[in-house]
Amino acid sequence: MTTEEEREEARRYAVEQLEATGVVLTDEERASIEVTDFGLGRLRETGLQLLVYVNTDRHCAKELVLYPGQTCAEHRHPPFEGTPGKEETFRCRRGVVHLFVDGEPTPRPGCTPPPGVYTVAHEIVLRPGEQYTIPPDTLHWFRAGADGAVVSEFSTASRDELDVFTDPDVRRLPA
């Protein structure tokens, strides 16, 4: 399992990356950064660091920080409480993000998934200043390039605990 020391290190890395991107954080925010290894215990391979700015029942904004080559496991945001599910826009701020969504598989993608279950293979490469909107209930996963990445996420209400992962071994819990 991911140790408390690894979590602390991941939080420090996230703060450093966010500050290098020009993001100003409060002390409270620095301490609130969430680290998840998706229950797999291989944080730097499959994991994510998140800072939630706001999450009401109508709108949400987060910063996502990835280690070099780190992957957010394939998932979708299903409908809930009469809504179609979370609709989200990823905007790359730093580094490169390889985002994969449903559609024609990209012949020579910029990266491959780590061990686990991955089924969508249409690649969208996001560099700083580039963004992509993912419709609700749509499978997607993403992996940072060799320098890691910072991604701003703008969305409707986020309910992480409802996320549906393709890999039955994945658990969306803090590391």
Add this chain to the structure above:
Amino acid sequence: MTTEEEREEARRYAVEQLEATGVVLTDEERASIEVTDFGLGRLRETGLQLLVYVNTDRHCAKELVLYPGQTCAEHRHPPFEGTPGKEETFRCRRGVVHLFVDGEPTPRPGCTPPPGVYTVAHEIVLRPGEQYTIPPDTLHWFRAGADGAVVSEFSTASRDELDVFTDPDVRRLPA
């Protein structure tokens, strides 16, 4: 009226401020920055520069840039199409923003409004890393401090043309 030259200058200023904040923009985004003088023809006093990242029928994200001392006129976002109206979070990225909302008037506010009609006087001061969520259909206005300001806005769907301004002389059109 605000001249085309002033609009161009305001766009250049907005780009410069956003880039100083660490925001990476595409060329298309640089050219798409909206400049509004609220129909008053006094852009640097009452006006706003905006970059819309995304605005679907469910979520929206923008960057707002203000000149030193520039004010966004008092307004509210009314209900539309069965929704309660736009709910928005302002997060200050650079400079200082004096945000005024309904509530107990602040005895010695950090700034006063410019000429025009202003009725709410409860001040919330936002410095970099600080944020505030404004409920739908709630009157508010804001003014930048002496160094100008950059504010990220995260929200539900934005329909600027429906905004209701307190001052009957205000028109929400590009300058």
